[in-house]
Amino acid sequence: MRAHVQVVGISAGKLSLACDAPVWVTRLRFMEAELTRRLDEAGIECQGLRTRVVAGDAPPSRARRQAPELRADSSRALRDLAAHCTDERLGAALRRLASRGAASDRGQSYERADEKGDGE
Numbered sequence: 001m002r003a004h005v006q007v008v009g010i011s012a013g014k015l016s017l018a019c020d021a022p023v024w025v026t027r028l029r030f031m032e033a034e035l036t037r038r039l040d041e042a043g044i045e046c047q048g049l050r051t052r053v054v055a056g057d058a059p060p061s062r063a064r065r066q067a068p069e070l071r072a073d074s075s076r077a078l079r080d081l082a083a084h085c086t087d088e089r090l091g092a093a094l095r096r097l098a099s100r101g102a103a104s105d106r107g108q109s110y111e112r113a114d115e116k117g118d119g120e
Helices: 022-041 072-083 088-098
Strands: 005-011 014-019 048-053
Touching: 014 022, 022 048, 072 088
Parallel strands: 014 048
Antiparallel strands: 005 014
16 A cells, blocks of 8 residues: 555644545545544544545646746757757757747757857
8 A cells, every 4th residue: 555655744633645546545535544543542643534646547636837938049059059969868858948949949050149240
């Protein structure tokens, strides 16, 4: 059971547990009286359980937040770094991150202001 249930905490006298499947929530409900008795014997005041499923087929508890779009100069800098990176995995990760840049900026290389030939 330890591999499938995690203690989240105790709040307002209730022990909160996170389970990886609904079957463990059901099993814990049947064991609730025994668990609360054992916790009381150990000196931990517990008046009941709160259980929830955190993985599996259950819907996510909240909608995923869309990653913000990178600024154009940041996206160009990441692509430039990826082009010169000798580590293939790091280069691929940098290219994925750069793909979050502005759509109008994709495909351009990064050029620092002092390399533009402004004469300064």
